[in-house]
Amino acid sequence: MVYFDHNATTPLHPEVIKTMQETMMDFGNPSSLHGYGRIARDKVEEARERVASFIGASAEEIIFMGSGSEANNTVLQNMTCNQFHSCLINQTDKKPSVFTSVIEHPCILETAKCLSDRGNQVAFLEVNPDGKVKIDQLKEQIGQETGLVSVMMVNNETGTIQDIKALAQIAHENGALFHTDGIQAVGKMPVDVKELDVDFLSLSGHKIYGPKGIGALYVKKGTTFCPLIRGGHQEKGRRAGTENTLGIIALGKAVEMRALEMEDETKRLTSFRSMMKQGIIDNIPDVKFLGHQDDCVQTTLNASFEGAEGEAILLYLDLEGVAVSTGSACASGSLDPSHVLLAMGLEPEWAHGSIRISMGRETTEQEVEYFIEKLTSTIQRVRRMSTIYQGRN
Amino acid sequence: MNAQAGWIYSEKVKDHFMNPRNVLADEKDFDYDARGETGNVKCGDQMIVFISVDKDNNTISDCKWQTYGCASAIASTSVLSEMVKGMDLDAAFNLSPKDIAMELDGLPDNKVHCSVLGDKALRKAINNYYFKNGMEDKVVEEEAKIICECLEITDHDIEEAVLEGARTFYDLQEMTKISTSCGECRQDATVVMQDYLTKHFDQ
Numbered sequence: 001m002v003y004f005d006h007n008a009t010t011p012l013h014p015e016v017i018k019t020m021q022e023t024m025m026d027f028g029n030p031s032s033l034h035g036y037g038r039i040a041r042d043k044v045e046e047a048r049e050r051v052a053s054f055i056g057a058s059a060e061e062i063i064f065m066g067s068g069s070e071a072n073n074t075v076l077q078n079m080t081c082n083q084f085h086s087c088l089i090n091q092t093d094k095k096p097s098v099f100t101s102v103i104e105h106p107c108i109l110e111t112a113k114c115l116s117d118r119g120n121q122v123a124f125l126e127v128n129p130d131g132k133v134k135i136d137q138l139k140e141q142i143g144q145e146t147g148l149v150s151v152m153m154v155n156n157e158t159g160t161i162q163d164i165k166a167l168a169q170i171a172h173e174n175g176a177l178f179h180t181d182g183i184q185a186v187g188k189m190p191v192d193v194k195e196l197d198v199d200f201l202s203l204s205g206h207k208i209y210g211p212k213g214i215g216a217l218y219v220k221k222g223t224t225f226c227p228l229i230r231g232g233h234q235e236k237g238r239r240a241g242t243e244n245t246l247g248i249i250a251l252g253k254a255v256e257m258r259a260l261e262m263e264d265e266t267k268r269l270t271s272f273r274s275m276m277k278q279g280i281i282d283n284i285p286d287v288k289f290l291g292h293q294d295d296c297v298q299t300t301l302n303a304s305f306e307g308a309e310g311e312a313i314l315l316y317l318d319l320e321g322v323a324v325s326t327g328s329a330c331a332s333g334s335l336d337p338s339h340v341l342l343a344m345g346l347e348p349e350w351a352h353g354s355i356r357i358s359m360g361r362e363t364t365e366q367e368v369e370y371f372i373e374k375l376t377s378t379i380q381r382v383r384r385m386s387t388i389y390q391g392r393n
Numbered sequence: 394m395n396a397q398a399g400w401i402y403s404e405k406v407k408d409h410f411m412n413p414r415n416v417l418a419d420e421k422d423f424d425y426d427a428r429g430e431t432g433n434v435k436c437g438d439q440m441i442v443f444i445s446v447d448k449d450n451n452t453i454s455d456c457k458w459q460t461y462g463c464a465s466a467i468a469s470t471s472v473l474s475e476m477v478k479g480m481d482l483d484a485a486f487n488l489s490p491k492d493i494a495m496e497l498d499g500l501p502d503n504k505v506h507c508s509v510l511g512d513k514a515l516r517k518a519i520n521n522y523y524f525k526n527g528m529e530d531k532v533v534e535e536e537a538k539i540i541c542e543c544l545e546i547t548d549h550d551i552e553e554a555v556l557e558g559a560r561t562f563y564d565l566q567e568m569t570k571i572s573t574s575c576g577e578c579r580q581d582a583t584v585v586m587q588d589y590l591t592k593h594f595d596q
Binding site for chain 2: 307308309310311312315316319328337347348349352384385386387388
């Protein structure tokens, strides 16, 4: 099996598995004052230190949450509360208006839509054909009413990296807070919240060889904050619910391993990515590579093949033992192909034929070679049947 | 690990997807009597069905096809091309998406719309044959009937919405905006919707 879908989720790191096995018996509630509780508390705080130091934050700025989606929901929902005049927690004179982008993950887009339905002003940044958000649009359209700007650091489908530092600066110059969804960035490239000068950053455990069901939100010290899950003192009252100790400790281990492995891995993946791209160019005609090809994480390659539909490619590859993902509509059960690719101005017929290849820490050169071979035969196979690839095989 | 664990489609779909029958890679390779094309690459599905006809018996002697689409689109066209061989033109004309889905041992609900295109393309091919052979009287055009006069929404739009997952009138309104202007067509639209739910999903 060749697993090239690391942007969807990653296998647990062996060291994370070891840590989880060792920790499973530590059942104490971190809030308890007795010994059982103190053991759990110590381990949770150690993990918090690790996550914080991995992104250049201090421990008190990290809130553990149930997922990256929860972190994203929390920021959007609460920074836009329309009770801001009377609320004791989030005292701000800003109107609850949000600026985000059209290529965000659904957990941002659908929350934004819900906010808009509730009467909040929501605006969307468009993107250039290379997948970069239009920074000038933010400069021109950000207003005094804008309370929060939220733009993802790395896009999950294309791997394109946004200029978060520049975007955060514009937000701050206009008195708005800045959030970045760092779920696809953290662990794939160096991320330093102080250097980027962001107020909020979301991250997720299962994208970085940790378990599912654990995420974290960085909240810059001194930033007004309002919880989404209420009713407990956990996480300093910022996220109620007894801590997922096992998940938190595992996330701590996962970032520790990322810190050790990421640099060498990136070098390796950089060479694999260009090898893969060249292999595709050499063997398969009529292909487009999507997203910015320089400002991108090296794990991800998104390619579209004329006359070949994405779900068919995905399933033929699956039968060859290769796992990839697609921006095709048919795989997701809706009529519209990837909103990200369409926002980049890609014609629907190309968007239907796109494949996202995302490599990871265990990817080998042999796997890349095997993949190129199987992809080549698969595309030929699909095009042979295609209504729009007549006589061109 | 079993890589094929829990494949989303039936074994029969898998078989036709893996070994599609009667693919026509190049139009020049088949001396066909008629062709029918439906769908649109922009929407993610397009099919062309080619037939040759035994003129003495009015039966389909051979059927070949091309498809741009997902696994169930490929499998549906493949199985259709086997089903219609030797079939009387009238019987072939009346094949329904449900017949095709049954032959494939069922399709997931959200994939039923892929099998609709195959029989549409086939009907177009049969009509094309009638036109070319002076049998215009046999042609049955599938004309769309407007249900919602205000917003010009047709029975075909309702069928499309049902295939895309609409199960309640509320779903239908969300997807098509039908009956959101004067509201007079609500009763008619409900009946049409129920017909398509029965036709495609036995609901």
